[in-house]
Amino acid sequence: MAMKSHHQIQRRKSRPIRVGRVTVGGDAPVAVQTMTNTDTEDVAATVAQIQSAVKAGADIVRVSVPTLKAAEAFRQIKKQVGYVPLVADIHFNYKCGIAAAEAGADCLRINPGNIGGDRKVAEVVACARHHGIPIRIGVNAGSLEADLQEKYGEPNSDALVESAMRHIEILRKHSFDDFKVSLKASEVFMTVEAYRKLAKMIDQPLHLGITEAGGLRAGAVKSAIGLGMLLADGIGDTIRVSLAADPIEEVKVGWDMLKSLHLRNRGINLVACPSCSRQNFDVIKAVAELERRFDEIDEPLDLAVIGCVVNGPGEAREAAIGVAGGRPNSIYVDGKIQHKAHNDELVDVLEKLVREKLAARKAAKGG
Numbered sequence: 001m002a003m004k005s006h007h008q009i010q011r012r013k014s015r016p017i018r019v020g021r022v023t024v025g026g027d028a029p030v031a032v033q034t035m036t037n038t039d040t041e042d043v044a045a046t047v048a049q050i051q052s053a054v055k056a057g058a059d060i061v062r063v064s065v066p067t068l069k070a071a072e073a074f075r076q077i078k079k080q081v082g083y084v085p086l087v088a089d090i091h092f093n094y095k096c097g098i099a100a101a102e103a104g105a106d107c108l109r110i111n112p113g114n115i116g117g118d119r120k121v122a123e124v125v126a127c128a129r130h131h132g133i134p135i136r137i138g139v140n141a142g143s144l145e146a147d148l149q150e151k152y153g154e155p156n157s158d159a160l161v162e163s164a165m166r167h168i169e170i171l172r173k174h175s176f177d178d179f180k181v182s183l184k185a186s187e188v189f190m191t192v193e194a195y196r197k198l199a200k201m202i203d204q205p206l207h208l209g210i211t212e213a214g215g216l217r218a219g220a221v222k223s224a225i226g227l228g229m230l231l232a233d234g235i236g237d238t239i240r241v242s243l244a245a246d247p248i249e250e251v252k253v254g255w256d257m258l259k260s261l262h263l264r265n266r267g268i269n270l271v272a273c274p275s276c277s278r279q280n281f282d283v284i285k286a287v288a289e290l291e292r293r294f295d296e297i298d299e300p301l302d303l304a305v306i307g308c309v310v311n312g313p314g315e316a317r318e319a320a321i322g323v324a325g326g327r328p329n330s331i332y333v334d335g336k337i338q339h340k341a342h343n344d345e346l347v348d349v350l351e352k353l354v355r356e357k358l359a360a361r362k363a364a365k366g367g
Contacts, residue, residue, distance in 0.1 A: 009261060011234040014205045017134040017178050020085025020106035022059050024134075024180060024238045025205030030231065030263050031238040032254040033060040033207075034247040035089070040070040040077070047080045049247060054084055056251040057266055057298065060238065062087040062109060071099035078104035087136065094120040098127045109136040112170040113145065113163075125174040134178040137167045140211055141185035155185060157193035164198055179204055180237065184211035188226040195230050205237035212242060219243040220253045231261050265300040268354065271315055271322075272305045279307030280325030281343045289347050299358050303350070304332075321353050333357070 016026030024031055034053050038045040040063055050061050065071050065088045078086055087107040088100030094115040097108050108128055112121045112135075128135055141155035144163055152159040160183045171179055181204060183194040191210055199206060210226040213219035223241045230236050239257070241250040258264035270291065275283035287305055304322030306312035312324025316332040324330045329346055331339040333353060341349040 007262065009232060009234050009263060012199055012206075013203070014237055015177070015203050017180060017205060018132075019060055019087065019134060021083070022085045024060075024207075028237070030236060030258055031059040032057055032251055032258065032264075033062060033087070033238055033240045034058050034250040034254075035062040035064070035240065037247060040064055040066075041073045043073050043076045043080075046073070046077050050077070050081050050084055050086075053247055053251055054081075055296065056248045057255050058084075058247075058251045060085045060087060060106075062089050062240070064089040065096050065100045065105075066091065066093075068096060068099055071096055071103050074100055074105065075103035090115075092116075094124050097124045101127045101131045101133060105131075105133060107134050107136055109138050111137060111139070112167045114143075118170075121170055122174060125171065125176045128178075129176065134180065135171065135176070136207060137164060137171070137179055137181045138207075139164045139167070139181070139183045141187070141190065142211070155190065157183075157190050157197060160185065160190070160194040161197045161201070164194075165201070168202065168204075177204070180207050181205075182207040182209055184209045184242075186210065186212040188222060188229075191226050192229050195235055196233070199235045206235060207238045207240065208236040209240040209242055214244060216243055216245040216249055219245070220249075223253065224257055227257060228261065231257070231263060267298050267300065268294040269300065269302045270305060271302060271319060273307050273311060273315075275307055278310060278325075280327060281307060281329060281346055283307040283325075286347055286350075290350060293347075293351050294354065297354075297358070299361070301354060301358060303354060305350075320357060321350065323350060 014025040016023050022031050036046050036049050038049050040046055053061050061084055063086055065074050085106040087109050088105035090097040090110045092114055097110050139160050144155055144159055148159045148163055164181050164183055185191045208227050208230055210223045213222045227239055239254050241253045243250050255266055272287045302319040304315040304319035306315050307325040309324055316322025316324045317335045322332045328340040328342045330337045331341055
């Protein structure tokens with residue numbers, strides 16, 4: 001049975017950096033981030049998406065700033081969601097980096113090697129230092145430097161690491177240590193190998209992701225395998241699940257990963273059976289409805305929804321609240337059968353009990 005695990009991941013020691021109100025690295029929990037896919041110049045749409053992402057549990061949100069006009073919009077966005085740590089995503093144009101920092105960015109995602117010459121890098125670094133914000137170096141297998149592509153013949157983990165070290169050396173030359181690094185490829189093993197190598201070479205935090213992972217299902221699976229291998233090794237301080245899907249889904253999948261590894265805890269943890277012909281109620285329908293109703297809850301609580309009496313009582317007893325299918329269904333609270341509920345009222349009764357338990361817990365904490 002999937003009962004309590006006492007397994008604890010030993011995290012790699014990294015030096016902490018601050019991204020707005022969120023600490024990344026050190027002893028801080030692994031932060032979940034996503035990226036907006038609205039047009040940055042559409043301030044209202046971007047603000048709305050950032051707010052939805054935060055409601056879903058995003059700790060940090062990245063926003064693309066490809067033009068100076070987008071940097072102006074970024075200023076308006078930051079004014080409206082000032083409490084959310086925002087990373088400005090910059091490519092090639094160093095002026096956009098400086099404009100984004102001036103506009104209130106909490107971190108700049110920039111590759112020092114791609115923005116053209118030492119003078120421009122020096123300006124961006126001086127600007128980041130002046131505003132007290134970190135830089136994220138983002139190495140991607142799809143955009144490796146031409147000479148590295150030639151040297152290695154094709155992208156591999158050594159090419160990713162060499163590219164990262166090149167960018168890192170540039171920042172070190174300017175005595176700038178407040179950075180984090182990502183090494184993303186769409187190939188799981190290449191990504192994992194690259195992070196494992198770099199993790200031994202530097203002490204800065206690592207931002208994990210499998211790039212261009214795919215659509216919702218395949219991308220979630222690929223990310224869970226790649227990021228799961230690294231996180232289970234204790235590598236990784238912040239994660240972004242890259243999906244060709246709504247950014248809110250990226251946040252949810254990220255949280256599911258961290259919850260399954262006991263690295264973070266948030267919201268209702270629904271333990272549910274896959275459902276089979278033994279079920280006494282429609283498990284899939286009940287779970288979908290409960291997930292919908294509990295969408296806004298961020299307090300952690302274990303809820304078990306099991307369709308029959310084979311595994312039902314064992315799982316239901318271990319959860320704060322649980323149901324084992326029967327005629328009628330048995331509802332357990334804190335390990336004991338406390339209620340019986342027929343199918344037509346089951347979801348309502350479970351919702352009521354969950355909300356009552358959370359309210360009682362809140363009252364006990366003193367409001």
